[in-house]
Amino acid sequence: MNRTTQTKRTTIYDLAELAGTSASAVSAVLNGNWKKRRISAKLAEKITKLAEEQGYALNMQASVLRRDRSKIIGMIVPKYDNRYFGSIVEQFEALARARGLFPIITCTMRDPALELEAARAMLSYQVDCLVATGATDPDRVMDLCAAAGVRTINLDLPGSHAPSVISDNYGGALELTRRVLANCEKEYGEKTPLLFVGGRGTDHNTMERVRGFRDAHAEAGVTVDEALVQTCGYAPEKAENAMRQLAERTSDLPRGMFVNSTISLEGVMRWIRRSGHYADRVPQLGCFDWDPFVAMLGDHIEMVRQDVPKMLDAVFGIIDSGATDITVVQIPPIVEKIG
Template structure:
């Protein structure tokens, strides 16, 4: 890590090895560090410092390229100005969009966003949370965490607010998609399309993808079953395959499923674009056409939408979710168990 520790030696450019402090500025402006500090952080109006002095200091800071040391400010103020998020991965448009909106909203509030990917692994989640707390994040958001409550507990011990996104927890307010009703609506759309195509319902609808243990998958399965019940259809356990998230897992699960069947299911409820990848690969490799089966995907990807307009998708409203998240950060009146559910939008119906 040499470049890091010897950064200065690489750049002979600026004469001063040290960076400018308020003491330097005070010397230049012939005033005190206190005054410089007050002017620079805006508290000078309360202090009735003369406009003239303020201007002088501001100009000087500008021309000398002064940059306040946030570590020092954070230490003194006991506020880091940092907000943290843990995220499973960036490997789909849902999570990367979450990161992007999170960062934008944080910046809008003058906060610095730190995000760490924890690969749906509880140990990595804890470790990342520990680091974020060491950096004194002012708030920690657990997104899609496998063990959000432990993180909330760690935050609580440190006196730091925590929130859950995407997957709910019981020890902090949660903002998630309305998974059950979204899945129900998506399933109804699938059944409608089968009807419209005159397809035989007897070939069944397969639910595939996601983790059986996680809240969202369970809810989506319930929504799936509910929609079918509404249409007078029973659902067999064998047609529900929460085979985890990875594309490969979905591909393998589908392959195993098809070994016991002679025909493709009439339709599939695919529980993420990641699983979709595996499904599509299996179809292709088995010599099937995509349009032999009606597909609804609980998740959204714009390129998939463009390439395959027949695909029905439930797009989770990331922008709204992040707005709700920051509404809670701005005004933390919510009880720990609070659950906000945001309706996903159906695409391609």
């Protein structure tokens, strides 16, 4: 019974023949509803044993084709280059598996075209549900899925065509800005407007964070300098560029900065070290997102950590409940203690 090189995989028909029974019985036994189908315990055991011996593996493509629900759940995610998205994906996989769902994830490199292409591919694989994380154009993805009758949920960035789970960006930004302003005052004895750098001016999160940034300034009686609101994109190079251009225009650089992601912070820090502009006195920084090594960079950096476990609990709460009403759940982020 040992095939050295198994050209064809074992199917339920092979097992049926070996057990002297029908494929239907084998199927019923192996997918667990043999009691419902009145298969004897004796036959069930025999089939189970045979399946084990033969190293039988269900052909999911065939199974899914026949069933109404695929139990496949998709996620699109922009990048894997930071702890935030990394932990989102880890949590997503764990929670999906815990529910007997098979997660498939595609990284779209923040490219709207790839987002759509990936969503289309997932629809072809018959996903039951698609979570769009940080999608540049979530509503187009949603429409595509809606046309195929597939549920969707927005994560990180909200959309208007499906339920969304996001951080409380305004609240987080408000508190983060407060702290940076306070640090500036403590350190330099003066309240001056901060720089806002990174993110896309058109995305909801960035807009909300800018709003929190403005309100914290207002609270502190500081006027925001509009030339210092630099929503230049997330990539390190873009943040670096923005800094360089700013330095070319002004000699009086801001004492503190609100940096809109760890990945933008990478560019900002690089510029700070290379340009030497802040050689005499370090700028007070705030970063919207957490990274363990950033935390070690010094006590001039404050961070806001988005609450990934709570966010994913909310996502699966929506999935489990079957809710489809277009709500936006806001999860408060955690403002990290320094050190």
